[in-house]
Amino acid sequence: MDLDLSLAAPDLTAxxxxxxxxxxxEEPLADAIETALRELPHLAVHRDxxxxxARTSLGRDQRVVLAGHIDTVPIAGNVPSRRQGDVLWGCGSxxxxxxxxxxxxLAATLDAPNRDVTYVFYDCEEIEAERNGLLRVSRNRPDxxxxxxxxxxxPTDGAVExxxxxxxxxxxxxxxxxxxxxxxxxxxNAIHEAGPILEVLRSxxxxxxxxxxLTYHEGLNAVWISGGVAMNVIPDECVVTVNYRFAPDRSLxxxxxxxxxxxxxxxxxxxxxxxxxxxxLAAPAAASFVSAVGGTPRAKLGxxxxxxxxxxxxxxxxxxxxxPRLAHRPDEHVEIASITDCEANMRAWLTA
Amino acid sequence: MDLDLSLAAPDLTAxxxxxxxxxxxEEPLADAIETALRELPHLAVHRDxxxxxARTSLGRDQRVVLAGHIDTVPIAGNVPSRRQGDVLWGCGSxxxxxxxxxxxxLAATLDAPNRDVTYVFYDCEEIEAERNGLLRVSRNRPDxxxxxxxxxxxPTDGAVExxxxxxxxxxxxxxxxxxxxxxxxxxxNAIHEAGPILEVLRSxxxxxxxxxxLTYHEGLNAVWISGGVAMNVIPDECVVTVNYRFAPDRSLxxxxxxxxxxxxxxxxxxxxxxxxxxxxLAAPAAASFVSAVGGTPRAKLGxxxxxxxxxxxxxxxxxxxxxPRLAHRPDEHVEIASITDCEANMRAWLTA
Numbered sequence: 174m175d176l177d178l179s180l181a182a183p184d185l186t187a188x189x190x191x192x193x194x195x196x197x198x199e200e201p202l203a204d205a206i207e208t209a210l211r212e213l214p215h216l217a218v219h220r221d222x223x224x225x226x227a228r229t230s231l232g233r234d235q236r237v238v239l240a241g242h243i244d245t246v247p248i249a250g251n252v253p254s255r256r257q258g259d260v261l262w263g264c265g266s267x268x269x270x271x272x273x274x275x276x277x278x279l280a281a282t283l284d285a286p287n288r289d290v291t292y293v294f295y296d297c298e299e300i301e302a303e304r305n306g307l308l309r310v311s312r313n314r315p316d317x318x319x320x321x322x323x324x325x326x327x328p329t330d331g332a333v334e335x336x337x338x339x340x341x342x343x344x345x346x347x348x349x350x351x352x353x354x355x356x357x358x359x360x361x362n363a364i365h366e367a368g369p370i371l372e373v374l375r376s377x378x379x380x381x382x383x384x385x386x387l388t389y390h391e392g393l394n395a396v397w398i399s400g401g402v403a404m405n406v407i408p409d410e411c412v413v414t415v416n417y418r419f420a421p422d423r424s425l426x427x428x429x430x431x432x433x434x435x436x437x438x439x440x441x442x443x444x445x446x447x448x449x450x451x452x453x454l455a456a457p458a459a460a461s462f463v464s465a466v467g468g469t470p471r472a473k474l475g476x477x478x479x480x481x482x483x484x485x486x487x488x489x490x491x492x493x494x495x496x497p498r499l500a501h502r503p504d505e506h507v508e509i510a511s512i513t514d515c516e517a518n519m520r521a522w523l524t525a
Numbered sequence: 526m527d528l529d530l531s532l533a534a535p536d537l538t539a540x541x542x543x544x545x546x547x548x549x550x551e552e553p554l555a556d557a558i559e560t561a562l563r564e565l566p567h568l569a570v571h572r573d574x575x576x577x578x579a580r581t582s583l584g585r586d587q588r589v590v591l592a593g594h595i596d597t598v599p600i601a602g603n604v605p606s607r608r609q610g611d612v613l614w615g616c617g618s619x620x621x622x623x624x625x626x627x628x629x630x631l632a633a634t635l636d637a638p639n640r641d642v643t644y645v646f647y648d649c650e651e652i653e654a655e656r657n658g659l660l661r662v663s664r665n666r667p668d669x670x671x672x673x674x675x676x677x678x679x680p681t682d683g684a685v686e687x688x689x690x691x692x693x694x695x696x697x698x699x700x701x702x703x704x705x706x707x708x709x710x711x712x713x714n715a716i717h718e719a720g721p722i723l724e725v726l727r728s729x730x731x732x733x734x735x736x737x738x739l740t741y742h743e744g745l746n747a748v749w750i751s752g753g754v755a756m757n758v759i760p761d762e763c764v765v766t767v768n769y770r771f772a773p774d775r776s777l778x779x780x781x782x783x784x785x786x787x788x789x790x791x792x793x794x795x796x797x798x799x800x801x802x803x804x805x806l807a808a809p810a811a812a813s814f815v816s817a818v819g820g821t822p823r824a825k826l827g828x829x830x831x832x833x834x835x836x837x838x839x840x841x842x843x844x845x846x847x848x849p850r851l852a853h854r855p856d857e858h859v860e861i862a863s864i865t866d867c868e869a870n871m872r873a874w875l876t877a
Contacts, residue, residue, distance in 0.1 A: 340757075342756060353827070354744060354748055354768045354770060355690065355828070356742075356744075356826055357746045357770070358731075358742070358744065362726070362747060364723065364746075364747035364765070365723055365746070365747060367750070368720055368723030368724050368726070368727050371720030371723060372724070374714070374717050374720070375717045379709075379710075390708075392708075392709035392710065394714050394716075394717070395714060395716035395760075396753055396755070396757065396758060397716075397752065397756065397760075398716050398719070398751065399750065399753075400747070400750045401750060401751075402748075403748070404766070405748065405768065406748060407746055407748070408747075408748065408749075413716070414753070414756070416706045416756065416757065418707055474708055475707035476707070
């Protein structure tokens, strides 16, 4: 298939939606993007699997990275796209082919932007972290991701969301001693022993720290609990899986230390975790970006791929068209105006 | 196969062990028992499936019921039986072919006992309650189970254990509101809400009531807990399954009322339950039994089939050879002396 980058961004979004690219099946779309990018003489194009990196080399003082994933969650009867008045419906319309369309329009039309630009299109964002295309590129060619600011064009409803919170899970384990439930006093009930763990969670006061001028909001929650051997046995183990969402002023190690401190005296085992990203809005590139797109920046509370840029030492923000609450839904859609507004704001920033 | 009831009880136990009768496969053993019983002119024999009821009809003032199940848990490399000095090893040796052997020896040799005797041999005790042979007989022919006292000859290590406690399970449910764990304050965590349920259980003071002269010991315990939707979701439900073991001064309905009262304010759903049995040791037949076999009676804490007699209005005790802690184990065994002592005590009671 051919991708006509002279189309307006909303029409281009529709074409992208119509080219199915569920995670793991992005190759046809990656091929089309590669072909279109290679026709642009002001960009040097590199391919890594189904990820593409296209860069200007104008010798500008700053370099900015515009990144977006090209995969979607599974189709749910919502392809092909459907335009209805000011709204475009379809799988990936919001998350995040509208953002990718804006990237492609900027790549095609800005042959002399005021900052050098690196456009990153990557695969497998919607599935297990280990297959994430941005992670793969950051390992294979971190030099290609270098820059003063990265803008991850995931849907933020047109607001600038700075950085992101980290997330980690740990198992907090209460132990006891098995016995027949007909003589329960011969044992020690591990489910009962988990009561104080839940009390700690109930009374936990989550931090809402200010980091680089943005207010984050942490949370420490049980997301799973399991205990039980048989319906007539006093159980000897009960495991509470807690999820700590932590502000980017704490590293993953510090977050784990905090959880261990909160559950002092219990067995605490880290199961998985990843650090967040500071907003870095004080950096010159970020400040000019915020001023160009307008609005009041807010903290990003969920974890996003901006953290991968943070781990490379690059300040990163989330900014893109579409309401994030519509992502992954069968009735996923995007307002046409949010696409055109986003493109206009980005263009203003990169040409002013 | 033939069952030679002139064998001594320990040898007869060995023959019974060697005739495999895992629950559901009792027919050959039931056939052998039926053939042997029908040769005894002082007994009237009735068969119901793989259960057998054999009764004297001497017009005595009292009638006693001696009951035992003929099935075993699955074989675990422990058949055929093995005699080693004063111990007999094998599947069912303790639970409860030794008790069945004593029943058969008494049936064969007591042609004029001082009380009328009903011998009950039944199937499917080790599996789901609905298939229990004693339950089936109690529905088909309750008249055949009538009596002044029932002795269930399950292993009690030679002690008299009166009645039994009831048991019931209920689900106690905490509810909340789902949310993404990145914005946990938009939801209400049902696992956290279960904390007070566990606190109630931790601080619960179990009754140890005296019932008809025996001290029972209740227990209210969580035997299962489950909650969790996904590793990044605030869960909207957490279910604690509690098991209440209650003394026989409470009916199942009263037990459920108590659990509802303890968990006032939570959703409580009964999942299964069965009432216990009062010891009834004050009844004349029971008093003479206790005096004949000696020792100090104690309360039966686990639930047993004596409750089926209780539901027919018949006082019932547990009394039989073997250590109950050895039941269901690959190394199951029984002391020879416990078999011969039991037979001698029963014989003394029924002939004095």
